[in-house]
Amino acid sequence: xxxxxxxxxxxxxxxxxxxxxxxxxxxxxxxxxxxxxxxxxxxxxxxxxxxxxxxxxxxxxxxxxxxxxxxxxxxxxxxxxxxxxxxxxxxxxxxxxxxxxxxxxxxxxxxxxxxxxxxxxxxxxxxxxxxxxxxxxxxxxxxxxxxxxxxxxxxxxxxxxxxxxxxxxxxxxxxxxxxxxxxxxxxxxxxxxxxxxxxxxxxxxxxxxxxxxxxxxxxxxxxxxxxxxxxxxxxxxxxxxxxxxxxxxxxxxxxxxxxxxxxxxxxxxxxxxxxxxxxxxxxxxxxxxxxxxxxxxxxxxxxxxxxxxxxxxxxxxxxxxxxxxxxxxxxxxxxxxxxxxxxxxxxxxxxxxxxxxxxxxxxxxxxxxxxxxxxxxxxxxxxxxxxx
Amino acid sequence: xxxxxxxxxxxxxxxxxxxxxxxxxxxxxxxxxxxxxxxxxxxxxxxxxxxxxxxxxxxxxxxxxxxxxxxxxxxxxxxxxxxxxxxxxxxxxxxxxxxxxxxxxxxxxxxxxxxxxxxxxxxxxxxxxxxxxxxxxxxxxxxxxxxxxxxxxxxxxxxxxxxxxxxxxxxxxxxxxxxxxxxxxxxxxxxxxxxxxxxxxxxxxxxxxxxxxxxxxxxxxxxxxxxxxxxxxxxxxxxxxxxxxxxxxxxxxxxxxxxxxxxxxxxxxxxxxxxxxxxxxxxxxxxxxxxxxxxxxxxxxxxxxxxxxxxxxxxxxxxxxxxxxxxxxxxxxxxxxxxxxxxxxxxxxxxxxxxxxxxxxxxxxxxxxxxxxxxxxxxxxxxxxxxxxxxxxxxxxx
Numbered sequence: 214x215x216x217x218x219x220x221x222x223x224x225x226x227x228x229x230x231x232x233x234x235x236x237x238x239x240x241x242x243x244x245x246x247x248x249x250x251x252x253x254x255x256x257x258x259x260x261x262x263x264x265x266x267x268x269x270x271x272x273x274x275x276x277x278x279x280x281x282x283x284x285x286x287x288x289x290x291x292x293x294x295x296x297x298x299x300x301x302x303x304x305x306x307x308x309x310x311x312x313x314x315x316x317x318x319x320x321x322x323x324x325x326x327x328x329x330x331x332x333x334x335x336x337x338x339x340x341x342x343x344x345x346x347x348x349x350x351x352x353x354x355x356x357x358x359x360x361x362x363x364x365x366x367x368x369x370x371x372x373x374x375x376x377x378x379x380x381x382x383x384x385x386x387x388x389x390x391x392x393x394x395x396x397x398x399x400x401x402x403x404x405x406x407x408x409x410x411x412x413x414x415x416x417x418x419x420x421x422x423x424x425x426x427x428x429x430x431x432x433x434x435x436x437x438x439x440x441x442x443x444x445x446x447x448x449x450x451x452x453x454x455x456x457x458x459x460x461x462x463x464x465x466x467x468x469x470x471x472x473x474x475x476x477x478x479x480x481x482x483x484x485x486x487x488x489x490x491x492x493x494x495x496x497x498x499x500x501x502x503x504x505x506x507x508x509x510x511x512x513x514x515x516x517x518x519x520x521x522x523x524x525x526x527x528x529x530x531x532x533x534x535x536x537x538x539x540x541x542x543x544x545x546x547x548x549x550x551x552x553x554x555x556x557x558x559x560x561x562x563x564x565x566x567x568x569x570x571x572x573x574x575x576x577x578x579x580x581x582x583x584x585x586x587x588x589x590x591x592x593x594x595x596x597x598x599x600x601x
Numbered sequence: 602x603x604x605x606x607x608x609x610x611x612x613x614x615x616x617x618x619x620x621x622x623x624x625x626x627x628x629x630x631x632x633x634x635x636x637x638x639x640x641x642x643x644x645x646x647x648x649x650x651x652x653x654x655x656x657x658x659x660x661x662x663x664x665x666x667x668x669x670x671x672x673x674x675x676x677x678x679x680x681x682x683x684x685x686x687x688x689x690x691x692x693x694x695x696x697x698x699x700x701x702x703x704x705x706x707x708x709x710x711x712x713x714x715x716x717x718x719x720x721x722x723x724x725x726x727x728x729x730x731x732x733x734x735x736x737x738x739x740x741x742x743x744x745x746x747x748x749x750x751x752x753x754x755x756x757x758x759x760x761x762x763x764x765x766x767x768x769x770x771x772x773x774x775x776x777x778x779x780x781x782x783x784x785x786x787x788x789x790x791x792x793x794x795x796x797x798x799x800x801x802x803x804x805x806x807x808x809x810x811x812x813x814x815x816x817x818x819x820x821x822x823x824x825x826x827x828x829x830x831x832x833x834x835x836x837x838x839x840x841x842x843x844x845x846x847x848x849x850x851x852x853x854x855x856x857x858x859x860x861x862x863x864x865x866x867x868x869x870x871x872x873x874x875x876x877x878x879x880x881x882x883x884x885x886x887x888x889x890x891x892x893x894x895x896x897x898x899x900x901x902x903x904x905x906x907x908x909x910x911x912x913x914x915x916x917x918x919x920x921x922x923x924x925x926x927x928x929x930x931x932x933x934x935x936x937x938x939x940x941x942x943x944x945x946x947x948x949x950x951x952x953x954x955x956x957x958x959x960x961x962x963x964x965x966x967x968x969x970x971x972x973x974x975x976x977x978x979x980x981x982x983x984x985x986x987x988x989x990x991x992x993x994x995x996x997x998x999x
Binding site for chain 1: 609610611612623627630631635636651663664666667668732733735736737738739740741742743744746747749750751752753754755756757758759760764765766767768769770771772774775776777779780781782783784786787788789790791793794795797798799800801802803804805806807808810811812813814815816817818819820821822823825826827828831832834835836837840841842843844848850852853854856860903906907909910913914915916917918919920921922923924925926929930931934936937948949950951952953954955956957958959
């Protein structure tokens with residue numbers, strides 16, 4: 214059984230944030246109708262990774278990933294005819310998701326300001342870079358610029374020297390995935406209330422705020438005046454010997470902050486002489502830059518001779534927090550991911566059978582499931598005629 | 602009670618937290634911001650380290666306060682059977698329980714799903730672990746940077762040709778929490794429609810992999826394993842962060858030919874054939890980035906942002922913590938907002954990432970330890986004043 218069966222969602226999104234939000238709902242069984250411009254389709258169809266085979270509109274692995282369980286209706290809502298069809302659709306759906314720039318919804322005849330009056334039962338969610346009323350100097354944005362405006366960018370990576378540029382973060386679309394997640398959360402909560410109240414709601418998601426709110430532990434202390442602010446690139450950092458080290462077959466990450474970690478390391482290394490030159494409880498009480506540097510040197514020498522998975526398993530059993538730094542291939546081979554069935558095989562008419570990453574939560578009664586591959590462009594346009 | 606009637610979509614929902622540090626508390630915070638009544642169960646003998654980290658007064662710990670606004674706190678000794686009984690009584694009157702204790706810890710406490718379900722058959726029970734609650738590696742534990750390393754993110758972050766540098770060390774817990782919160786609310790929706798509760802098992806590592814789904818798809822489709830590549834982007838060029846005057850940094854992302862033509866014009870690069878199309882700019886990206894860097898190097902970052910924005914180019918200052926806390930847009934949207942603690946003192950907090958119609962009121966700072974004992978034990982559980990005193994005297998509640 215699916216948690217969102219019977220819930221009708223109209224997706225106007227043409228970017229990763231709104232499409233990911235729609236996917237989070239459709240994988241829980243919501244009926245998501247995606248409107249795409251005839252002939253062209255969603256711009257995400259033109260973004261990689263691409264399969265070598267297939268028509269240009271149908272070979273994007275990005276689109277295939279983001280649009281599982283959805284239906285595609287070819288309709289241009291910016292035309293007069295499209296606008297009429299849209300108005301009709303709006304009376305049949307429970308939720309609308311959009312991720313165009315603010316102002317676009319009003320232009321297509323779905324003004325958030327008059328939502329309560331015209332569509333009192335509709336849950337309308339708009340995901341934008343800086344919210345509904347962006348300042349003049351924030352009108353144009355991409356995931357990178359939002360990431361950099363949010364505080365995450367300036368402080369990525371940790372321990373960065375001042376003369377190296379701040380970085381983009383992992384992958385191309387982390388900003389959008391994060392925003393899509395908060396959008397899905399707010400939509401789900403609104404549906405929960407709507408079951409009883411029969412009332413809709415307008416939800417205004419700012420990507421900048423999503424990323425900044427993910428930093429609440431530090432940024433919250435800063436805005437409260439409890440933690441110093443500065444122009445230091447390392448202002449969010451925790452200092453100490455923790456970090457990524459090269460191994461024989463890749464990289465491993467080691468965390469060390471407590472005596473138990475030091476003790477674990479001692480056991481794992483067989484009580485080496487160098488550890489006796491450090492005072493007891495130095496990690497907590499006497500964690501000087503010199504000691505950190507020396508400790509890191511010894512760890513680097515040792516880990517360079519180790520294999521990441523094997524040493525991680527040994528370390529974990531001794532209470533030392535050490536893990537492999539995984540890549541996509543490692544994840545596909547992970548026994549834990551296999552156990553939890555994190556990868557699902559999806560059969561797509563053009564891409565063939567492909568393993569998709571799924572969702573990080575297992576629900577015992579209503580698991581998220583992929584039952585349909587992403588739609589071909591306009592595959593379900595005939596649905597338009599079926600609306601009463 | 603004002604705690605229960607703050608409006609918002611989750612008004613009337615009661616959540617109990619058995620959580621520590623950041624990821625679990627972040628779930629409760631999101632649910633509280635959506636209107637739920639969120640009660641933290643705390644034990645003086647097993648305090649959340651964020652209550653004690655760097656401070657003497659457990660009621661004034663800045664880290665704890667940052668992640669726990671608008672919540673209630675009860676103090677129960679969970680090492681005593683009477684304490685566990687009280688927790689189960691509270692759970693029997695609650696809708697959700699969220700736990701992120703060490704693997705197996707809730708079972709050892711006598712608060713596993715089976716036990717809680719017996720007390721409250723339609724409970725939504727949310728279990729959070731680095732690798733989830735079961736499986737061959739579920740015994741392993743770690744902190745946020747471990748989640749990002751295991752989930753495939755750390756390897757993707759770093760300068761071209763150098764060892765991976767990873768995401769900021771503060772990244773991961775809150776993303777994990779947001780994924781858990783979405784699953785929780787969806788389970789509540791299902792329960793409201795069918796009466797059925799359930800068990801939710803959330804993996805921190807998988808929550809990380811979800812943030813690079815398209816990168817994983819490239820491996821699935823084409824066998825491509827990505828490595829860190831600085832600020833490069835397959836579909837955008839320029840795509841980078843460039844140094845300006847005063848050691849400030851400007852991010853620029855050019856996603857269309859139109860945007861490039863505008864930018865080339867203001868840079869005086871319109872006639873440069875090396876950069877004429879996206880394919881050319883990707884082929885000559887080192888030269889492109891050099892040209893952009895030379896152009897930004899001595900200029901003021903704010904002037905450049907304004908100029909590029911006027912010309913339709915996505916550009917923003919890379920904001921330091923000073924910039925962020927002063928960001929007028931974040932203040933005007935109510936992202937930073939003021940709350941009041943038990944003593945009447947006001948404090949600024951980080952608000953929600955959203956604005957919504959019929960939003961929940963957010964007025965209260967994080968609770969003092971056990972601040973809401975009387976409300977929870979008296980009003981919710983119906984214990985008499987005398988009974989409450991007995992529990993306190995015997996150390997079950999304090």
